[in-house]
Amino acid sequence: MVLIAGGLDLSTAAVFAIAGVLAGQSVPKVGIAGGFAVGILAGGGFGLVNGLASTKGRVNSIITTLASGIIIRGLALVLTGGALVRVLDPNFAVPGQGVMLGVTTQVAIFAFVVAAAWFLLARTTFGRYVYASGGNPEAARLSGVQVDRVRIITFVVSGLVAATAGVLSASRVATGQADAGMGLEINAIAAILIGGTSISGGEGAVWRTVFGLFLVVLVGNGFNLLDVNPIWQQVFQGAVILGAVALDSWSKRR
Template sequence: MKQTTALGDPRPAGRAHGGRIRRGIAPAADQAGMAGALIALVLVFAATAPHFLTVDNLLDVARQISVTAILGAGLTFVIMAAGIDLSVGSAVGVTALFAVWPAIEGFPPAIAVLAAIAAGLLIGALNGVLVARLRLDAFIVTLAALTYLRGVTYVGTGGKTLFSTTLGYAWIGNGTVLGVPVPVVIMVLVFAAGWYLLNRTVFGRWVHAVGGNAEAARLAGIPVQRVLTCVYVISGLCAGIGGVIASARLQSAVPDLGTGYELSAIAAVVLGGTSLMGGKGSLVGTLLGAAIIGVLVNGMTLLDVSSFYQQIIQGAVIVLAVAVDRLRVHGRPAPGTAA
């Protein structure tokens, strides 16, 4: 006798259960492979780069990847829902401006931080409404946002750096908790909250379903438009957090702050196993992907590799990540078929 499974799956319960097991094994295998690649990279640089394998340097790597990783956490939700957000780098610049300006004007640090978070949420909500409600192409919407948000930052700063030596929330970027940099602590908290939301809530299952097949999800009663709006709001929230950390570290709002962050964040997400086609992904994988990129950049810097060559190598890593994602997609069995 057949039983209807979650989201109206008409397959026999045993076969559906077997499918869930296979879907669980595949991400675990991807994450194990990513962890192995990270360990191998660490061992290579430990043997070749001076002072790489020291506590101070490894903490510095973690601090350096914190903003990119947090942006990647938000992008994981968006890409899993078969969307894209190219505006996160520019959103970091805008939210940094919204944090630094109130602080310079004498507002309490909490107000400055909340202003940045609110700006990030607003940016994400606008992208989400345009994509989900008006059904505009996500690539075009967020590409346009990348451009006009950068313009907002230049207008707001007058093209100059807004700097303060008494920034009230500077400890967020430069402080430590029990010897661990505060940005790293925030990064861990963001990923923990994101992991719970994605893997232990109904909303997380909805994100998987919408990314896998939005029309089937709609027919199953899932509020697709609301889910799509929410994932962009989450991305905007992460951009706001990233803007606070980046501006706190620099104690300033820089007109071009965040330029290129979106590429590094997307690379971390895809490198971590999240499919650009949607429906499949992992926050653990995103964190591993960000760590690989951070270790690679840090190791090359310690080896005195030219920044020009570093850009070439990072670009090659992004191409490799997309190629691997495409191979995973084409190698995946069709729904309802035997593995």
């Protein structure tokens, strides 16, 4: 959503990590639900800061989120001292390990988030504003669209979703880790670009991004099954991102 609106969020992996850490550390003080809320709301707060810095502060979103990702990851390391945050309450692992409607809770929540994102982008006025903000922000402003507000909201949503994933991941292993999700943002960008979302904004669809995600996971699993050196997986991801950006640039020049 951030990319469609004309931005780029490189802090998602760090938000993923710190959300799990905060949730794990908060459980003994505020309970399971409270711990989850702390982690997820913190992600939304980081997203809000990213959105304000890149819109009101007029700082390029790549620089903003790259810097904030480093800061957030550093905060996670400070909070944990580099150690694992183990949660002894067995109920903490229920959301990450449980089953809902015949599938794991994580898959059910993923499906819900995908459906909600599709509805938001394809069936609401806000969704049209997101596409307009990324496709032609000046024209959108002249048409009365509050582009900055739209972009800020997309960053907040990005933070909330990344934090939710981080909390569920921590729940699955009953442990918060400051180094969790390393490189996750690269996988996400590769999946988004494979799905046909334009790097310059204004184009993209949720279902195509899901297809891109499945392809990235499939290739990664294929590398693992073939016992290929993980370095080559990184080479593949980098080549995919470079190729997708080059193709997008070429298509816009035609």
